[in-house]
Amino acid sequence: MTSLTLKGVTVNFPFVPYECQKDYMSKVIECLQEKANGVLESPTGTGKTLCLLCATLAWRERFKDTISARKITERLKGEEMFANTPLSSWGTAATDGDTPTYYTDVPKIIYASRTHSQLAQVIKELKNTSYKPKVCVLGSREQLCINPEVMKQQSNHLKVHSCRAKVSTRSCVYYNNVEEKSTDKELVNSVLDVEDLVKFGNKQRVCPYYLSRSLKQQADIVFTPYNYLLDPKSRRAHNIELNGAVVIFDEAHNVEKTCEESTSFDLTPYDVASAITAVDRLLAEQAKEASHGDTVSDFNMESLNSGLKLELATIAKIKQILLDLETVIDSYDVPNEVGITKPG
Structure with a gap:
């Protein structure tokens, strides 16, 4: 040293x-x-x-x-x-x-890299130094959830939905242990990456995802992938406060591409066709309710536990928009494999 x-x-x-x-x-x-x-x-x-x-x-x-x-x-x-x-x-x-000067508290360090595997390398480097700051690494449920019922859901959207439903009813045993375990000395005094956090979660039967959010409050240095910072929705979701913080972008030549990706999306003919099928299913459900003498004019999507109510006219409007979109996409001569790129 x-x-x-x-x-x-x-x-x-x-x-x-x-x-x-x-x-x-x-x-x-x-x-x-x-x-x-x-x-x-x-x-x-x-x-x-x-x-x-x-x-x-x-x-x-x-x-x-x-x-x-x-x-x-x-x-x-x-x-x-x-x-x-x-x-x-x-x-x-x-x-x-x-x-x-305006500083009254010690600034938090936010260290961003492109991927979690790159962050794991950075955390490995940190372990080789004499510095032992309080550390937090942010990840998604995809990487950090250990509840088998949530993880067996097919899409990321359904995993998020299932997790939130369990958290709100306190029916996830791992989430219920977060408050007690977030002060655990082994956890607070260790420098853990995503893999270490999951191991700790499995060993202590505690949710690594909510644990990482809890650790963020006390952390001196927060490790995060770029998109959590650059995408405003992700930043809000993870409650990342940039004011007065020191922000480090490692391998910053990748930032431009990440910004492009966070404000772009791919739209395939399959996506539009799937959406139209989903809307047709809603209309069929509505027709079934009407044929059973139900006079309610909106469709309550209780099957998704979302409490979202859609009026029949709204569903019909959505279908029309999707059909128009499909027509526009079909009018383009799209080269196979490559696709075409349009400005925002």
């Missing part, structure tokens, strides 16, 4: 760093101290991930110390804690000279 000082911040590095690694970490710290955006690149094999983690966590520790010093000084009513060390010498992390 090597200890070095960069921009007034002491960084612990697992081995003696190369010059390019020192330069890289200095730039990371400079961005953090200046509250500035930075685009950094370094050749393959120069340990960018390790540099990012060590520099950011070292700055965060320094920042925490600065805030503690500020609070102690306030309690001492202006007297210096150490006579020969004025507060400004702690650096500009939480003070501009001797004036406090």
